[in-house]
Amino acid sequence: MAILPICKYPDPVLAEKCAEIDRVDDELRRLAQDMIDTMYDAPGVGLAAPQVGRAIRMVVVDTAEDDKRGTPMVLINPRVVAKRGQLVWDEACLSVPDYRADVVRASEVVVEAGDLEGNDLRIEAEGLTAVCLQHEIDHLDGVLFLDHISSLKRAMYRKRRLKQLRRDGQ
Structure with a gap:
């Protein structure tokens, strides 16, 4: 078991379009x-x-209620093939510290x-699982939930985050 460091905005890896996986091996x-382990620890x-x-x-992904967690899904090369309906969900992200926002999703x-x-x-999937799948698959295309909010709110978060990083010496 290893807890991995989580990349935080504005790390450039979070903006990359990810490569397809062509084979599953022990690594x-x-x-x-x-x-x-990192997801559960976070x-x-x-x-x-x-x-x-x-x-x-x-x-x-594991969106089960707290007492039922422990059976995560591991998805290789996932893609959304159909969407229905619309909802607004209060989203947060392990890579976007100290910020939440309402996001429109299927x-x-x-x-x-x-x-x-x-x-x-x-x-x-529907509800939380549908939102989580869309959120995580967005990451594979270099899209953060910040990209789904207004440019003004995104700019305000970016300014605050960069100020925080400078203050922390990063």
Whole structure:
């Protein structure tokens, strides 16, 4: 078990379009387990590979209620293939410290992906799981939830974050 450092905005890896994964091996399985451990430790309900500095198309998600957590999904090369409805969700992100915002998302999604055993998955989700899947898959395309809010709110956060980084000597 390894807790990985989480990349924080404005780290350039968070803006990269991630590479497709062409094979699952022991190194990828170890990374997936480390990402799961990191997600639970943070604590969060989802984590994408670029958030731990790896520009590859893998996410881990566990949106179960607290007492039922422990069965995460590991999705390889996930993609949203269908969306329905609309909702507004108060989102936060492990890579965007000290900020939350209302984001408009599809209320239901269908996601296709692979798993660590090479099986094809088709996931139909709604509510929190639908939002989480959209949020994490966005990361694989270099999109943060900040990109879904107004340019004014985004600029205000960016200014505050950069000021904080300068103050912390980073």
